[in-house]
Amino acid sequence: MDFFEKLGKTFNDATEAIDSKTKEISAVTKINSQIAQQDRLQSDMYKKIGKMYFDAHDEAGDFEPEYAEAFDTIRKSMAKEAELKIDLNTAKGITICPSCKAENPLTASFCGSCGAALAGIL
Ligand SMILES: [Zn+2]
Known part of the structure; x- marks a missing residue:
C-alpha cells in the first residue's frame, strides 16, 4: 500500500x-x-x-387540610395579580369598564362603549 x-x-x-x-x-x-x-x-x-x-x-x-397553604398562596397571588393589573392600567393611562370590560381613559366618568359609570381616578 x-x-x-x-x-x-x-x-x-x-x-x-x-x-x-x-x-x-x-x-x-x-x-x-x-x-x-x-x-x-x-x-x-x-x-x-x-x-x-x-x-x-x-x-x-x-x-383536605394539607392543601390549605397552597390554596392560600394561590388566593394571595390572585389578589396581588389583580392589584398589579390595576397598576398596569394606571401606568397605561386607562381604566377598564366594570360593566363591559372596555378600555377607557383614566379621566372618563362614563364608559365610552356602554355608558356605565366608571369608578373614576383612583
Ligand atoms: Zn362599558
Whole structure:
C-alpha cells in the first residue's frame, strides 16, 4: 500500500467514525427531545388537575387540610395579580369598564362603549 492509498484508507475510516458518532448523537438528541416532550405533557396535566381541584374546592373550602397553604398562596397571588393589573392600567393611562370590560381613559366618568359609570381616578 503506497502512501496515498494509506492516506485514503485513514480518511475513509475517520469519515465512517464521524458518521457513526453523528448518528449516535442524532439518536440521543431525538430521544432526549421525546423525553422532554413527555415531561412537559405530564407537567401540563399536573397543572390542569391542580387548577380543576382548586376551582372545584376553593369556593366551598372543602379541601383536605394539607392543601390549605397552597390554596392560600394561590388566593394571595390572585389578589396581588389583580392589584398589579390595576397598576398596569394606571401606568397605561386607562381604566377598564366594570360593566363591559372596555378600555377607557383614566379621566372618563362614563364608559365610552356602554355608558356605565366608571369608578373614576383612583
Ligand atoms: Zn362599558
